[in-house]
Amino acid sequence: MREDTPSRTAQWVAAARGMGMLLPDDVRIADDPYGIAFASTRIQRLFEERRPALLAALPGLKHWIAYMQVRTRLLDDAVRNFVDAGGRQLVLLGAGFDCRALRMPELADAHVFEVDHPATQTHKIDTLERIGAHSPASYVTWDFETRPMDELPEALADAGHDAQVPTLTIWEGVTMYLTEAAIDASLRAVADYSCRGSQLAMTYQAKFEGQQPSLAARAVSFVVARLGEPFRWYWDPAQLPAYLEARGFALADDVGTPEAADKLLPPDLASTISRADHSRVALAERV
Ligand SMILES: C[S@@+](CC[C@H](N)C(=O)[O-])C[C@H]1O[C@@H](n2cnc3c(N)ncnc32)[C@H](O)[C@@H]1O
Numbered sequence: 001m002r003e004d005t006p007s008r009t010a011q012w013v014a015a016a017r018g019m020g021m022l023l024p025d026d027v028r029i030a031d032d033p034y035g036i037a038f039a040s041t042r043i044q045r046l047f048e049e050r051r052p053a054l055l056a057a058l059p060g061l062k063h064w065i066a067y068m069q070v071r072t073r074l075l076d077d078a079v080r081n082f083v084d085a086g087g088r089q090l091v092l093l094g095a096g097f098d099c100r101a102l103r104m105p106e107l108a109d110a111h112v113f114e115v116d117h118p119a120t121q122t123h124k125i126d127t128l129e130r131i132g133a134h135s136p137a138s139y140v141t142w143d144f145e146t147r148p149m150d151e152l153p154e155a156l157a158d159a160g161h162d163a164q165v166p167t168l169t170i171w172e173g174v175t176m177y178l179t180e181a182a183i184d185a186s187l188r189a190v191a192d193y194s195c196r197g198s199q200l201a202m203t204y205q206a207k208f209e210g211q212q213p214s215l216a217a218r219a220v221s222f223v224v225a226r227l228g229e230p231f232r233w234y235w236d237p238a239q240l241p242a243y244l245e246a247r248g249f250a251l252a253d254d255v256g257t258p259e260a261a262d263k264l265l266p267p268d269l270a271s272t273i274s275r276a277d278h279s280r281v282a283l284a285e286r287v
Helices: 008-022 043-058 061-083 119-132 147-157 180-193 213-228 240-245 258-266
Strands: 089-093 111-116 138-141 167-171 201-205 249-256 281-285
Touching: 008 061, 061 167, 061 201, 061 258, 061 281, 089 119, 089 180, 111 119, 111 147, 119 138, 138 147, 147 180, 167 180, 240 249, 249 258, 258 281
Parallel strands: 089 111, 089 167, 111 138, 167 201
Antiparallel strands: 201 281, 249 281
């Protein structure tokens, strides 16, 4: 990402999460009342002025909203299951403008740590202050590419994290932007601060050897590269269990966004997500 600019992809996914509010109540599967505050002023204005007509005016928007509904719901459910089982610590690795600490009442008794790049984190703090929202999260500033990840457990401990208590780490929309070295170091750091009973929920882009990426996948790669945040990392789903196992995690679940959409959304909305979409959500347990 660009050193001095808040993440543009974080801005976009937060906006798409917030625009879920355009969907009817009986279809919506995740709510983020804070997302729109992070959108560009042009999108915010369009949203406020044309709210009822926006989906019809921008056909491609429906895909993004549906995609973020599914991704958000799968990870929100991971949070709920963790909390139901007694979990009280969350680390949002590359938190961006994720406002789970604010928007999920289930987290009222949990301690949420948000780790992110200083440019993105500063913008988040300023934006929440501007709209008068007070997040209970603890902020830990980090650049995954330049600051040694083996220092992260200590930095979290300084912010109040207890490594003897189970932690759910959410690594949402981040792995695809990192180098392999940063991925490896990050996973080892997560394992280091995660005791038994901890979990890791993450999204990733799947690599399918010998298969041409779809037109939609190529378009997304092109756009994120233009925003200064190119895709750099893909996992082969068949190799993910061994990769995680070598770093202290057992894969418990791994689902493609299109298949999850078919289960969670009505067919007309699910079908806006291309069958060739290669994004996936995985859940792993610390062993
Ligand atoms: C697509 S956003 C996802 C944000 C959030 N997890 C979500 O899903 O809404 C990617 C996030 O990764 C962070 N990120 C990317 N590269 C980073 C780096 N080298 N160091 C720290 N954070 C980084 C960005 O600041 C941004 O918040």
